[in-house]
Amino acid sequence: MTEQVMELVRALGGAGQEDVLRALCGGACRMLDRRLKDGVTAEECGEDYRLAAAWTVLDWLRAGQGMEGVTALSAGDISVRREGGWDGGGLARRALELMAPHFRDEGFAFRGVSG
Numbered sequence: 001m002t003e004q005v006m007e008l009v010r011a012l013g014g015a016g017q018e019d020v021l022r023a024l025c026g027g028a029c030r031m032l033d034r035r036l037k038d039g040v041t042a043e044e045c046g047e048d049y050r051l052a053a054a055w056t057v058l059d060w061l062r063a064g065q066g067m068e069g070v071t072a073l074s075a076g077d078i079s080v081r082r083e084g085g086w087d088g089g090g091l092a093r094r095a096l097e098l099m100a101p102h103f104r105d106e107g108f109a110f111r112g113v114s115g
Contacts, residue, residue, distance in 0.1 A: 008054040028056040041047045045102045052095035059091035
């Protein structure tokens with residue numbers, strides 16, 4: 001699955017050193033795997049899984065490369081537009097929302113309810 005995620009990350013513009021990219025993709029897959037419902041596999045999640053992992057990696061790359069707030073980047077005559085209000089972690093957050101139907105419920109508990 002890591003290889004498929006790496007291909008998607010590259011297609012979405014997240015090229016980089018292969019060993020770093022492989023480590024990030026592997027980490028994103030492990031993070032998602034830990035949250036899957038019992039008995040659900042990454043393969044059963046299909047494109048949701050690959051896209052969520054790729055978005056997570058892109059978010060990590062963007063934060064790690066100091067690209068926070070960059071909304072446009074051009075190569076001809078070099079132009080970079082940076083706008084305030086960057087939603088750090090936004091892609092990773094959307095990735096978790098995309099995978100929500102495949103994740104087990106966490107963070108919900110009844111307290112103080114008499115039976």
